[in-house]
Amino acid sequence: MRVPAPDKRFFRGQIRKFYARSGRHFKWRREADPYRVLITEILLKKTTAKKVETIYDRFFAEYSGWGDLMSAKPRDLRRDLRHLGLQKQRTKALGKLAQVLRIKHGNKVPSTYDGLVSLPGVGRYTANAVLCFAYGEPRPVVDVNVARVLQRFFGLPPTRDVNRDEPLWELAKQLLPKGHFKEHNFGIIDFAARICGAVRLKCVECGLAPRCAYFTTGHGANNKNS
Ligand code: SF4
Structure with missing residues (x-):
């Protein structure tokens, strides 16, 4: 059209x-760090921005990089994600993502569309959001x-x-x-x-x-x- x-x-x-x-004016909208942008997009799935806002600071203070997510005990992650709901699924998804990022990408969030959609749990919307909000692509x-x-x-x-x-x-x-x-x-x-x-x-x-x-x-x- x-x-x-x-x-x-x-x-x-x-x-x-x-x-x-x-x-x-959510905090994450001033953020351009690919790790934070990608994780925030995943947290925002199937919940409200208000709920994510409530845990945002605490979550990133606790899990400031892929290493923290990798070494986190699932029980602790579930507890920290409980406010958003679906904490079991989110814990699994974040653990899997951190693992793939470490093994295949050296803990660096890909900066290409194909690289992003090859990650577990990352589809068209999330890939474009990361490219736009973190890497500054239109x-x-x-x-x-x-x-x-x-x-x-x-x-x-x-x-x-x-x-x-x-x-x-x-x-x-x-x-x-x-x-x-x-x-x-x-x-x-x-x-x-x-x-x-x-x-x-x-x-x-x-x-x-x-x-x-x-x-x-x-x-x-x-x-x-x-
Ligand atoms: S609220 Fe939506 S449907 Fe109504 S005029 Fe605006 S764009 Fe159109």
Whole structure:
């Protein structure tokens, strides 16, 4: 899908304004250390940012590098991850990741897409997040929430598997600005959380509304939360 330049500019501009005004400023967003960025992305899976925020400082004080994760007792890791839920799975996943990083990559997080997706538990979203937030590459990050915003605004059908939706990723790539692409990605993530929720939509206060396909075709107006 080729997006007309004015629509791209409008979308980017509104996301930029929204992020400047209402973006969330989590500690990890100021972080560019690949170890911390990768681990944080893994911690953020299947939980809320608020919960990760609660354990963030303590966790990285205890596990400041791959060596600490490798030598950690599973019982201790489970205890330290309990607040996020799924602590058994997370403990296993982090242990496996630390092992592969040590054996195959000399404790260095790969800086290529192929290297990242070859790691256990690292898929398209996480690989792009590490490349963008740690290595400063202009990469889109698309999870189900970001996908929802793009699909509503551009009038695309919902998708079953976001990771395999090539047109959606291509669209997200086209929308990246030349600079400040980290903030752009954070902005869409926060916009999805605060304005264009799965159930709660705030269309009447949404800066994207004038050109949003979902809203201008009457859907948003019918939502009781709009
Ligand atoms: S107008 Fe409504 S549906 Fe469209 S982007 Fe804004 S909140 Fe989402």
